[in-house]
Amino acid sequence: MATTRTRSLLAAAAAGVCAVALGTGLGELTATLAVPSSSPFAVVGGALIDAAPPWAKDLAIALFGTADKIALLIGIALVMGLVAAAAGILETRRPPWGAVIGALLGGVGAIVAMTRTDAGTFAWLPAVVAGVAAAVAMRLLARLAARAYPPPAAVPAGPDSAGASPPETATPMSRGVDRRGFLAWSTAAAAVGAIGLVIGNAARAGVQAATTVRDALRLPTPAKPAPAVPAAAELGLPDLSPVITPNTAFYRIDTALVTPQIDPAEWSLRIHGMVDREVTITWDELIALPLEESHTTLTCVSNSIGGNLIGNALWLGYPIRELLARAGVSPDADMVLSHSIDGFSASTPLEALTDDRNSILAVGMNGEPLPVEHGFPVRMVVPGLYGYVSATKWVVELEVTRFDRAQAYWTTRGWSARGPVKLQSRIEVPRRSQVVDAGDAVIAGMAWHQHVGVGGVEVRVDDGEWMPATLAAAISDDTWVQWSIPWTAEPGGHTITCRATSAAGDVQTEERTSPAPDGATGWHTIQVTVA
Numbered sequence: 001m002a003t004t005r006t007r008s009l010l011a012a013a014a015a016g017v018c019a020v021a022l023g024t025g026l027g028e029l030t031a032t033l034a035v036p037s038s039s040p041f042a043v044v045g046g047a048l049i050d051a052a053p054p055w056a057k058d059l060a061i062a063l064f065g066t067a068d069k070i071a072l073l074i075g076i077a078l079v080m081g082l083v084a085a086a087a088g089i090l091e092t093r094r095p096p097w098g099a100v101i102g103a104l105l106g107g108v109g110a111i112v113a114m115t116r117t118d119a120g121t122f123a124w125l126p127a128v129v130a131g132v133a134a135a136v137a138m139r140l141l142a143r144l145a146a147r148a149y150p151p152p153a154a155v156p157a158g159p160d161s162a163g164a165s166p167p168e169t170a171t172p173m174s175r176g177v178d179r180r181g182f183l184a185w186s187t188a189a190a191a192v193g194a195i196g197l198v199i200g201n202a203a204r205a206g207v208q209a210a211t212t213v214r215d216a217l218r219l220p221t222p223a224k225p226a227p228a229v230p231a232a233a234e235l236g237l238p239d240l241s242p243v244i245t246p247n248t249a250f251y252r253i254d255t256a257l258v259t260p261q262i263d264p265a266e267w268s269l270r271i272h273g274m275v276d277r278e279v280t281i282t283w284d285e286l287i288a289l290p291l292e293e294s295h296t297t298l299t300c301v302s303n304s305i306g307g308n309l310i311g312n313a314l315w316l317g318y319p320i321r322e323l324l325a326r327a328g329v330s331p332d333a334d335m336v337l338s339h340s341i342d343g344f345s346a347s348t349p350l351e352a353l354t355d356d357r358n359s360i361l362a363v364g365m366n367g368e369p370l371p372v373e374h375g376f377p378v379r380m381v382v383p384g385l386y387g388y389v390s391a392t393k394w395v396v397e398l399e400v401t402r403f404d405r406a407q408a409y410w411t412t413r414g415w416s417a418r419g420p421v422k423l424q425s426r427i428e429v430p431r432r433s434q435v436v437d438a439g440d441a442v443i444a445g446m447a448w449h450q451h452v453g454v455g456g457v458e459v460r461v462d463d464g465e466w467m468p469a470t471l472a473a474a475i476s477d478d479t480w481v482q483w484s485i486p487w488t489a490e491p492g493g494h495t496i497t498c499r500a501t502s503a504a505g506d507v508q509t510e511e512r513t514s515p516a517p518d519g520a521t522g523w524h525t526i527q528v529t530v531a
């Protein structure tokens with residue numbers, strides 16, 4: 001009896017999962033064909049990201065790093081799988097409630113899709129297709145499941161048991177036919193769903209218009225090239241981060257599950273708010289301006305001590321200061337709220353955009369147009385501030401305002417309104433838990449305090465004295481800097497700690513704080529074994 005019951009439950013659950021898989025696949029396919037920005041997975045994921053409290057963002061990044069998006073999608077798929085299994089069981093026991101749940105999933109998806117900032121008129125369509133397909137398939141597959149693997153109460157009574165005769169008497173042979181039928185139909189549903197998902201996603205990658213346009217694009221040569229990188233900026237240690245991060249290795253953090261696809265020909269930036277006159281600039285106008293190159297290190301506020309949400313690139317762009325001057329900023333304004341096309345926003349103190357630092361509307365990254373996931377065609381780069389208050393990718397609007405009048409995306413979620421980068425240093429050589437050969441060794445790493453500069457780094461082994469490390473040449477105060485120090489490694493376990501001093505003379509604080517609300521502090525410490 002137990003096995004009959006278990007099998008019947010499993011079959012019903014499988015019916016539910018296959019039905020929802022079919023719906024999801026058809027929904028994704030519909031999205032690709034008709035409304036690419038409203039893929040059900042992407043809109044639900046996007047809404048979850050927007051709804052997530054600050055600790056959840058931190059946790060996701062701590063657990064999965066820059067793979068947080070994949071983790072989220074897998075999480076959504078798992079939850080949907082569980083709901084689908086439960087709905088399948090419900091449909092065999094209390095029809096049509098399982099199908100109703102399938103339809104509701106689609107309904108919720110449609111509502112979420114319509115409330116996204118970038119929702120088009122037909123944003124609801126993919127989720128509705130998904131819901132209808134899931135509900136219909138749920139009805140049919142659950143019925144087949146119930147016939148092939150009836151729940152114990154419905155199993156026909158034996159010949160000598162009294163009681164009602166079963167309405168449909170199943171012979172062993174017809175039961176076999178039922179089981180093969182159920183297997184065939186549920187497999188078909190799941191397969192169509194999987195094919196829909198795969199084709200949907202592959203085709204969407206193919207229609208990623210921005211990539212095609214980007215590949216064909218040639219950026220103008222800079223009117224003001226960056227000063228040459230000093231040869232002594234690179235210590236030449238193989239295991240140390242290169243001082244300029246290749247685009248493919250550059251960390252990526254954003255709330256965009258589907259990267260916005262912007263055709264530069266259709267891009268424009270509007271400057272408005274507390275200005276004398278609104279200014280709108282198109283792509284052609286922007287790249288016709290005298291563009292400047294500068295090296296700036298970007299850091300994420302969520303970077304934990306020793307973390308790798310940091311990178312340094314050669315950016316090409318136009319000073320935001322000049323564009324703000326065209327618009328004429330009101331003397332009462334103290335903030336610029338930059339908006340991306342997908343609803344993200346960042347609050348940048350006005351002075352960081354109007355003083356003499358290299359705050360730019362960037363179009364180039366390490367000699368190429370911005371990669372799509374790093375903000376193609378245009379993003380902001382502001383030396384000295386964490387990305388969440390300054391580095392808006394896919395930027396389309398600069399709203400001149402005041403901190404007491406407007407809040408940015410992460411500020412409404414508990415993060416600090418202003419985010420100057422904190423003085424930090426990390427050890428990269430040796431690696432944490434590495435086994436080091438006894439004798440002559442090297443300890444090396446990176447230090448940064450953008451727009452202030454790094455004055456020095458000290459290293460301590462176990463409870464020894466702080467020893468000054470050698471700094472490589474800095475590209476500028478806006479970039480990170482390599483450091484190293486020779487070490488005679490004695491056999492045994494050792495704890496290595498580093499701390500930086502800023503160019504202004506401040507010493508990196510030992511006090512450990514978490515990234516929220518305005519960036520982590522504390523010393524980076526690693527344990528190694530010398531053999």
Ligand SMILES: Nc1nc2c(c(=O)[nH]1)N[C@H]1C(S)=C(S)[C@@H](COP(=O)(O)O)O[C@H]1N2
Nearest residue numbers: 251252253254255300340344387388391393
């Ligand atoms: N449109 C948009 N821009 C954004 C974000 C975002 O979520 N959406 N995230 C910001 C954050 S938190 C950081 S740390 C930087 C990261 O830039 P990168 O992905 O190019 O490294 O982008 C910023 N710009």
Ligand SMILES: [Mo]
Nearest residue numbers: 300301387388
């Ligand atoms: Mo960030």
